[in-house]
Amino acid sequence: MPKSYxxxxxxxxxxxxxxxFRPELRKRPVVVLSxxxxxxxxxxxxxxxxxxxxxxxxxxxxxxxxRNGVAVFSSNYALYxxxxxxxxxxxxxxxxxxxxxxxxxxxxxxxxxxxxxEAFGRRLxxxxxxxxxxxxxxGIAPTKTLAKLANRFAKKQPxxxxxxxLSASPDPDRVLKWTEVGDVWGIGPRHxxxxxxxxxxxxxxxxxxxxxxxxxxxxxAGLHTLLELRGWPCFDFADGPVDKKTIVSSRSFGHPVxxxxxxxxxxxxxxxxxxxxxxRQNAVTSNILVFLQTNTFKLxxxxxxxxRSVPLPVATSHTPTLIRAACAxxxxxxxxxxxxxxxxxxxxxxEPEHSRWLSLLALPPAHRxxxxxxxxxxxxxxxxWGRDTVSFAASGTRRSWKMKREMMSPRYTTVWxxxxxxxxx
Amino acid sequence: MVILADFTCTPWAGEAGRLVATxxxxxPLAGEAVAAGFPSPADEYLxxxxxxxxxxxxxxEATFFVRVSGDSMVGAGIHHDDxxxxxxAQSPAPGNIVIALLDGxxxxxxxxxxxxxxxxxxxxxxxxxxxxxxETDFEVWGVVRHVVxxx
Numbered sequence: 001m002p003k004s005y006x007x008x009x010x011x012x013x014x015x016x017x018x019x020x021f022r023p024e025l026r027k028r029p030v031v032v033l034s035x036x037x038x039x040x041x042x043x044x045x046x047x048x049x050x051x052x053x054x055x056x057x058x059x060x061x062x063x064x065x066x067r068n069g070v071a072v073f074s075s076n077y078a079l080y081x082x083x084x085x086x087x088x089x090x091x092x093x094x095x096x097x098x099x100x101x102x103x104x105x106x107x108x109x110x111x112x113x114x115x116x117x118e119a120f121g122r123r124l125x126x127x128x129x130x131x132x133x134x135x136x137x138x139g140i141a142p143t144k145t146l147a148k149l150a151n152r153f154a155k156k157q158p159x160x161x162x163x164x165x166l167s168a169s170p171d172p173d174r175v176l177k178w179t180e181v182g183d184v185w186g187i188g189p190r191h192x193x194x195x196x197x198x199x200x201x202x203x204x205x206x207x208x209x210x211x212x213x214x215x216x217x218x219x220x221a222g223l224h225t226l227l228e229l230r231g232w233p234c235f236d237f238a239d240g241p242v243d244k245k246t247i248v249s250s251r252s253f254g255h256p257v258x259x260x261x262x263x264x265x266x267x268x269x270x271x272x273x274x275x276x277x278x279x280r281q282n283a284v285t286s287n288i289l290v291f292l293q294t295n296t297f298k299l300x301x302x303x304x305x306x307x308r309s310v311p312l313p314v315a316t317s318h319t320p321t322l323i324r325a326a327c328a329x330x331x332x333x334x335x336x337x338x339x340x341x342x343x344x345x346x347x348x349x350x351e352p353e354h355s356r357w358l359s360l361l362a363l364p365p366a367h368r369x370x371x372x373x374x375x376x377x378x379x380x381x382x383x384x385w386g387r388d389t390v391s392f393a394a395s396g397t398r399r400s401w402k403m404k405r406e407m408m409s410p411r412y413t414t415v416w417x418x419x420x421x422x423x424x425x
Numbered sequence: 426m427v428i429l430a431d432f433t434c435t436p437w438a439g440e441a442g443r444l445v446a447t448x449x450x451x452x453p454l455a456g457e458a459v460a461a462g463f464p465s466p467a468d469e470y471l472x473x474x475x476x477x478x479x480x481x482x483x484x485x486e487a488t489f490f491v492r493v494s495g496d497s498m499v500g501a502g503i504h505h506d507d508x509x510x511x512x513x514a515q516s517p518a519p520g521n522i523v524i525a526l527l528d529g530x531x532x533x534x535x536x537x538x539x540x541x542x543x544x545x546x547x548x549x550x551x552x553x554x555x556x557x558x559x560e561t562d563f564e565v566w567g568v569v570r571h572v573v574x575x576x
Binding site for chain 1: 473484485486487489490491492493494495496497498503508509513514524526529530531532533534547552564566
């Protein structure tokens with residue numbers, strides 16, 4: 001039976017999270033700013049329609065946003081991480097296999113689901129929205145690259161009502177023609193520019209290129225993308241082009257793992273790897289998410305899967321900080337008595353280390369070798385006397401702290417004092 | 426509707442099957458009475474401690490906590506500052522207490538069927554029932570399953 005992959009992608013995820021507890025914002029444009037209110041990192045559709053650009057520094061468009069009644073939020077990774085974990089848990093509850101790809105995207109294997117993939121996708125979409133308040137789009141196709149493409153189509157074409165199954169489409173070529181070459185998963189801006197110069201403008205034209213030509217100019221990765229567009233799966237679960245906004249490090253275990261100490265080791269190891277990647281990109285992360293799952297294909301065995309996201313008080317690439325957060329999360333989702341098949345970590349809310357805002361009083365990056373002793377001293381203080389006993393000036397010069405609080409939504413799902421309040425009069 | 430006491434009760438070693446609230450220091454609960462001493466014969470009978478989270482929130486991904494302000498629902502055991510455990514996975518039915526969205530605002534009321542359709546009824550004689558008309562911007566956000574009330 002041909003495979004049926006679905007890509008589930010949350011629509012304007014951060015903006016949708018802000019709206020989940022503020023229904024009066026459903027019709028209003030919403031934007032979310034990066035740490036310390038630097039730049040715009042997320043926009044609702046209404047904000048996109050206003051022409052609010054992605055990545056623009058907030059101070060440069062503040063007046064324009066006010067004039068247009070845009071709701072502006074500081075990033076609230078406690079909220080986004082928790083809602084992401086909820087979406088992923090709903091998916092793992094209903095799908096046989098799920099691969100968390102980024103904070104707002106997951107691949108699901110829908111091969112042979114009852115009622116057909118499209119109907120199943122619609123049920124899944126309705127359930128995720130009903131249970132978590134987050135709207136998602138579902139793209140279904142025989143390969144992951146095509147599923148990505150189908151998802152974009154589902155999202156941009158209102159008549160799809162959020163779900164599009166490319167394999168059931170009467171004219172799949174038209175969808176490929178509609179997709180610009182730079183929007184194909186795995187074709188970066190550099191290759192896209194080169195291809196356009198050669199007159200290759202959309203996915204259909206790219207699919208028509210010769211294998212050898214693509215392999216020579218775009219290496220094996222480009223060839224895989226080409227074959228995937230032709231419907232030949234090259235990317236299995238847990239591989240494929242990397243996402244630039246998040247870093248995922250996960251693996252299936254060779255043997256079922258039952259012990260917490262082994263899972264903690266694995267979590268620490270994956271975190272170390274992810275932190276290395278992070279530093280290689282000269283980036284820092286604001287959030288770490290940890291997940292684990294049993295083998296859902298082993299019928300009759302008890303099943304458990306867990307996801308837990310930990311927002312970091314200060315964006316960092318400091319491995320010990322990340323490991324501590326990951327291990328605490330792993331301990332909280334681990335349940336005794338199950339055989340685990342897979343675990344992993346995901347870093348999200350990445351931003352470039354050197355364009356971090358608030359550089360005025362910020363300490364130099366934590367991971368530099370000459371600051372290791374300081375980092376170690378800080379960490380041991382915090383681990384002995386509790387989190388944030390010693391913290392960085394970077395987490396609050398007075399001005400930015402006030403600014404940050406002004407636009408930060410409550411942490412509705414993770415802090416008792418900030419849960420939704422409903423007045424009954 | 427179950428009214429729960431404070432979550433921070435001390436572990437209670439009751440007979441198996443009885444609700445035991447466990448705090449941070451949750452203790453494994455033996456299924457049968459056992460004698461003290463080592464090696465522990467209790468290992469044979471070790472069961473999982475009762476988990477209050479699993480009891481009030483069997484679907485954690487769809488469960489949200491909401492704090493109440495006001496007293497229009499005191500008749501249902503919902504007091505000012507209580508925490509409601511809201512399940513968004515349960516489909517609402519008449520008779521349920523729901524978190525509803527009424528013209529973009531949250532409210533807590535009992536969903537009732539009237540001869541004119543649906544209505545949102547308070548549980549306090551001082552407040553009026555709100556009839557839901559086709560013109561009302563109305564939506565059920567979630568179904569209230571439990572109340573956490575500090576005594």
